[in-house]
Amino acid sequence: KQEVTQIPAALSVPEGENLVLNCSFTDSAIYNLQWFRQDPGKGLTSLLLIQSSQREQTSGRLNASLDKSSGRSTLYIAASQPGDSATYLCAVLDFGNEKLTFGTGTRLTIIP
């Protein structure tokens, strides 16, 4: 059974700093990995999706990497802003499966 872990559970950093969020998964037979953000009382917003054949994806100040063999992904946020404050979730889609398995998230707070 796939298990997804995110460390740390919470993170506070001053505005302007670069930061890295971590995600690890136990079964490397994944089809893709997706990073989401969730604002309080809201649904999930898809940030980046990495196919299993890819090593990274970039969107603006966000860069997500994937090392499938070691079961790890990172989300790098450059030049953090207060608007980046949210909970960040990673989720994997396994082969032969159509449902995402989610990590428990990292609650990020950017201090102005």
Add this chain to the structure above:
Amino acid sequence: GAGVSQSPSNKVTEKGKDVELRCDPISGHTALYWYRQSLGQGLEFLIYFQGNSAPDKSGLPSDRFSAERTGGSVSTLTIQRTQQEDSAVYLCASSSQLRGEGRFSNQPQHFGDGTRLSIL
């Protein structure tokens, strides 16, 4: 709007009552998912619909939970004889599909804002 729409946004009901939650997916999306987000439990999969195929109900926690999708579009999640442990945010997502590498590939899932269900 162009996004996934869920209603109601909030629902408070008494234990033992039945509830229906509605999801309007993005137009043209063939895949529809229901997830539940409980405090301390994270997000868990409930059920998945793909086109006209039989749904994957493997995540439904008990036979009090059921879902249907009419006409390949709108979906309703029904919880019968609600219990306090059913209190959670119920999220719906939809996605399109592309075929590649010998299987259909579900594209990024787009989520609604959820229904916050509180059982008194």
